[in-house]
Amino acid sequence: MGLDIAQTLIDGLMVGGLYATVALGITLVFGLVGILNFAHGQSVMLGAYVTFFGVQAGLGFWLSAALAVLAMAAFGAILEQLVFRRTLGDHMAGLAVSLGLIMVIENLAAATFSPDPRFVDPPVSGSIMVGPLQLSSQRLLVLAISTALIGGFYLFLQRATLGKAIRAMAQNRQGAALVGVRVSLVSRTIFTIGSALAGAAGALYASLFAVTPYMGNTPLTKGFILAALGGLGSVPGAIAAGFLLGIAESFGSRYLSASFRDGYGFILLILALLFLPTGLFGAGKARV
Amino acid sequence: MNIGRLLSIIASASLALWAPGALAQTDTVKLGVIGSLTGPHSGWDVPASDGVQMAVSEINAAGGFKVGDKTYKFSVVQEDTQSKPDIAATAAQKLLSDEDIRFVMGVLTSTPGVPVANQMARAKVLYVGGFTAMDGLVGTKGKELLLRALDTDETAAKGFVPAAAKELGLKRVGMLLPNDDVSKSIVKIYEPLFKQNGIEVGLVELFQPGTTDFAPVLRKFQNQGLDGLFIGYSDPDAEAIIRQSLEIGGLPTKFVYRGGSSQPAAKYADKIDGFLWQILTRDLANPSDDKVKDWILRYKAFTKKEVTPQTYWALTFYDTVFMLVKAMQEAGTVTDPAAVAAKLKGMAYDGVRRMSYNGEGRAITDIDIGVLKGGKVYSIPQKIL
Numbered sequence: 001m002g003l004d005i006a007q008t009l010i011d012g013l014m015v016g017g018l019y020a021t022v023a024l025g026i027t028l029v030f031g032l033v034g035i036l037n038f039a040h041g042q043s044v045m046l047g048a049y050v051t052f053f054g055v056q057a058g059l060g061f062w063l064s065a066a067l068a069v070l071a072m073a074a075f076g077a078i079l080e081q082l083v084f085r086r087t088l089g090d091h092m093a094g095l096a097v098s099l100g101l102i103m104v105i106e107n108l109a110a111a112t113f114s115p116d117p118r119f120v121d122p123p124v125s126g127s128i129m130v131g132p133l134q135l136s137s138q139r140l141l142v143l144a145i146s147t148a149l150i151g152g153f154y155l156f157l158q159r160a161t162l163g164k165a166i167r168a169m170a171q172n173r174q175g176a177a178l179v180g181v182r183v184s185l186v187s188r189t190i191f192t193i194g195s196a197l198a199g200a201a202g203a204l205y206a207s208l209f210a211v212t213p214y215m216g217n218t219p220l221t222k223g224f225i226l227a228a229l230g231g232l233g234s235v236p237g238a239i240a241a242g243f244l245l246g247i248a249e250s251f252g253s254r255y256l257s258a259s260f261r262d263g264y265g266f267i268l269l270i271l272a273l274l275f276l277p278t279g280l281f282g283a284g285k286a287r288v
Numbered sequence: 289m290n291i292g293r294l295l296s297i298i299a300s301a302s303l304a305l306w307a308p309g310a311l312a313q314t315d316t317v318k319l320g321v322i323g324s325l326t327g328p329h330s331g332w333d334v335p336a337s338d339g340v341q342m343a344v345s346e347i348n349a350a351g352g353f354k355v356g357d358k359t360y361k362f363s364v365v366q367e368d369t370q371s372k373p374d375i376a377a378t379a380a381q382k383l384l385s386d387e388d389i390r391f392v393m394g395v396l397t398s399t400p401g402v403p404v405a406n407q408m409a410r411a412k413v414l415y416v417g418g419f420t421a422m423d424g425l426v427g428t429k430g431k432e433l434l435l436r437a438l439d440t441d442e443t444a445a446k447g448f449v450p451a452a453a454k455e456l457g458l459k460r461v462g463m464l465l466p467n468d469d470v471s472k473s474i475v476k477i478y479e480p481l482f483k484q485n486g487i488e489v490g491l492v493e494l495f496q497p498g499t500t501d502f503a504p505v506l507r508k509f510q511n512q513g514l515d516g517l518f519i520g521y522s523d524p525d526a527e528a529i530i531r532q533s534l535e536i537g538g539l540p541t542k543f544v545y546r547g548g549s550s551q552p553a554a555k556y557a558d559k560i561d562g563f564l565w566q567i568l569t570r571d572l573a574n575p576s577d578d579k580v581k582d583w584i585l586r587y588k589a590f591t592k593k594e595v596t597p598q599t600y601w602a603l604t605f606y607d608t609v610f611m612l613v614k615a616m617q618e619a620g621t622v623t624d625p626a627a628v629a630a631k632l633k634g635m636a637y638d639g640v641r642r643m644s645y646n647g648e649g650r651a652i653t654d655i656d657i658g659v660l661k662g663g664k665v666y667s668i669p670q671k672i673l
Contacts, residue, residue, distance in 0.1 A: 004507070007507060008504060008507060011503045011504055011507070011536075012504075014503075015501055015503070115328050117523075117524040117527070119527060119531065119555070122535075125534070125535065126534065126535070126537065127535065127536055127537030127538075134536070134537045134538050135536075136503070136532075136535040136536045136537070137535075138535060139503070139535070139536075208500075208501070208532075209500040209501065209528065210500060210524050210527070210528055212524075215500070218498070218500065249501075249504065250503075250504045251504075252504075253495075253504035253505050254504040254505070254507050254508060257494075258493055258494070258495040258496065258499070258504065258505035258508075259467035259494045259495055259496045260496065261495070261496045261499060261504075262496060262498075
């Protein structure tokens, strides 16, 4: 029983790392720039396709994943410049535009790539024994990468000059501008980083699950639950919520019912809104 | 020569020229074909439509068919449902606006299939469809002219489960399916059949439709003494389950798939110990029957297409077109769908498929069972009829 619980916990952490990577991008963009980008899930999907076609072209998984991150970073920067910059401060306009983008991107992907599911060959396969635990090698790798991404990003926010500028802007946009932070450049950077994280999440998703034009919806819904659960704009909150959701889904599917899998996240959200209305880490204001 | 005389000569000459033709005059029976020729369901309906067109072409090329004193040929009127239920309803209406269309075939998938079947039933035309949800419509009041050209789950399972027991040597299986009505009816049908064939069902789990991460639910199947997994009916789910079973380890590597393709297991052939699937018509990839081999040659010549894993759907309605002709001949009418349906029900036919329609309008046919074992792919014909 103890072994089973430990295995289920690690399964939850593995998929939780993925969720956290997606939620991080969403909370970052909304909390710091005020843009509610519903099309974030589509960046995950496009990242997964870049990885799939990269692997198909013989680039191998790692190079394809790097390409997915770069491509989505560029995609994010273009979106910010062409679309979201014009909706700054108008949440409804931003919401409408991002919902429209979902339809456009999804349908274009379905028309171009076909709705057939594609599977990417993962860089490692099979399972390994860690003591008495039998664990999927690829899932362990995904957990390691997502933890490194999250940790690296957190360090960047805390130590790098640009990270400090981002935090300054999150605390007081006008104040940051007054002390010389180039607000528009930082906004674009945040959007670009958020989108790059979606690209990375897409590559990791592709290494575990089927790639389809409609795959972005689940990470998106879960990403928003997590961003709200962690407290909108709170980076530590989104990370903790990501792992918590992965664990809740894993235990729910293992010991309760697998046919209610997505419901567990919403139960968590409802409980959080009832008892922790400002999210896991408190503060209604953006926290980085 | 005046104009009147010239016209008279032309008229006489025309009559003389056309007279032999008039003596062997051929009338036309319009056959409606409806299906998703575009969109995500076209993989099923395009081959099915090709099969009808091929049968019609063969019948017409042989000079048509006689009913009473008259010789008839088919002309096909086709509509595209575009894989969408709303467009399907419009396409069915368009087809039915032609009052000469009394016989219609097509639609292999349930989403566009249901609105089409309901409209056909209301219009009292003879409609032969193929989609699974038709099992709930065929034989019900007001829908006596609906027939389904593929075996029901219950019928197919009678051949499928013994093959699974024999080919994979299963003793104890787990069933993992999406939580929907189709799965619940599959469990109800297969569970007792497994028991009858000496296979214990150790565990049944239903997962949320749309699930991509199967690891937690697959953990339930570990350490249960299972030697096989029954993995539902959808290609993407089945492939994800096989892939993730191998990934997390400690699970059976023999799979029984109620779907119609080897696709989910193809990439993992060297890592699994067996995979069984249903071919609801005939196996075209590895044909052993001469009738099937001959049909493949004719199919390629007619359609100018190669045989793909989806081509076997072309046999869904192919034999039924010939049965329809026979039923018209026996009923002595090409205009009374009820009389023709009455003859079709109960008729047995040994075509490329061996098939019959029961009194309710459900097909009972022999099927082929696809087997992937030891890296080899082959099929076993199963006599059900």
